[in-house]
Amino acid sequence: MNVLFTKNFSVTAAQLHALKGSRYAVWASHTDPGHGMLAAADHTFLEPRGLLGDDYAAWLLDACVRHGIDLVIPGKERERLASWQESFAAAGVTLITPALETTQRHLERKDEFLRDWHTDVLPIPRWTTFDSLASFDDAAATLREPGVRLCVKPARGIYASGFRVLMDTPDLKSFLGGELYQMSHAAARELFASGELPTMLLMHTLEGAERSVDCVAWQGELLRAVVRRKGGEGQQIEDRPDLVEAARQITARYGLSGIFNFQTKDGPDADGRNRTPNMLEINARASGGLRYSMAAGVNFPLLLLDAATGVLDRTAIPPVQTGLRVAEDKVARVIHEQEVAV
Structure with a gap:
């Protein structure tokens, strides 16, 4: 069966490598002919640049029919593609999207997600939103507590883009030590006064694992x-087991399919020790660190595809190997001049 991974982050190449020797013929598409995803796939083609939304979905459907693709795991435009599943199915293509379009967009908007989150699954730190210097000042006054640092991040974003822990005063030691995710409260106020802000989160910083x-x-x-x-x-x-149970409840509540990730950080328990996992966010996509988890004996893409095609034997899924410490070694790759069929 032909399975296509569309334009995504370079770490997706690990998923393609994990399918080598399986019953699936691995295809990849991208706008960049030198991208690592294409180097990891047996079959490739280029995506046109600049296509978005329904225009991209229509192009992808046509490309799948032309190339005889049976299953698609999309990266680009996965939210909008969720509303195209019936069109793909009518053409004989199984389109695997994480959830309904509305659900995916809800999870992407971190303020909406936190507001709707059920804290009986996992607690969340104190938080609020701001979109101007004045509302930032009000939010900081509301959340400030002795011994608690505040942090900011955009309500929409990936990885650690825009995340900063706020310090009362500039910290020279942290600066010289290469600390990238701290800034002074004064510097934050200067930044937030300089232009129009997107919706931002202000939160209590959790100091645990x-x-x-x-x-x-x-x-x-x-x-x-x-x-x-x-x-x-x-x-x-x-x-x-507590976090695996949280994963089970998250999966059921949002009706998730595919590979996804959620982030936690430990906050104070009843004794004031940082041992209680708090929910930070759910990402309806594979994480950048998925390769670490794959080293624990779980072939994430193979399990997904076998489930989607109805051949997965759930009683034979290998257990997770715990107690491992996993390191990642970077490797170099030569980019060859080559033509990729469109």
């Missing part, structure tokens, strides 16, 4: 979840 939970699911059923704790040398694969 940070975790990323990588999940694979099909139609609201969790197939596997891998919990990895960040920090130190590499990342630690942990045995955390």
Whole structure:
């Protein structure tokens, strides 16, 4: 069966490599002929630049029919593509999107997501929004507590773009030490006064361990979840039944399919110790660190495709290998001049 991975981040190449030797012929498409996704696939073609929304969806459907694609795991425009599933199905193509378009957009808007979140699954830190210097000042006055640092981040964004922990005064030691995610409160006020702001979050900073939970699911059923704790040398694969149960509830509540991720950070428990996982965000896409979790014995893309095609034996899914410390080694790749069929 021909499975197509469309334009996505370079880390997607790890998923393509994981399907080598399987029953699936791996295809990849991208706008960049030198992209790592194309180097990892057996079959490739280029995507036109500049297509968005329904125009991109219509082009993709035509490309799938022309190339005999059976299944598609989209990266680009995955939200809008969710509303095209019936059109793809009518052409004999299974389009795997994480959830309904409205659900995906809800999860992308972190303020909407936090406002609607059920804290009986996992607690969340105190937070509010601002979109101007005046509302930032009001928000800071509301959230400020002794011994608690505040942090800011955009309500919409990926990875750590726009995230900063606010310091009362500039910290020379942190600056010289290469700390990239801190700024003084005064510098933040100067920045927020300089122009029109998107909706921003102001939150209590959680000072405990940070975790990323990588999940694979099909139609609201969790197939596997891998919990990895960040920090130190590499990342630690942990045995955390509580977070796996949270993953199961998240999957069912949002009706998720595919590979997705959620982030937690430990905050104070009843004794004031930072041991209670708090929900930060859910990403309806594979994380940038999925390769760490794949080292725990879970072939995320293979489980997904087998579930989507109805051949998955759920009793034979390997268990997650916990207690591992996983490191990532960067490698170099030569980009050859080559023509990629369109």
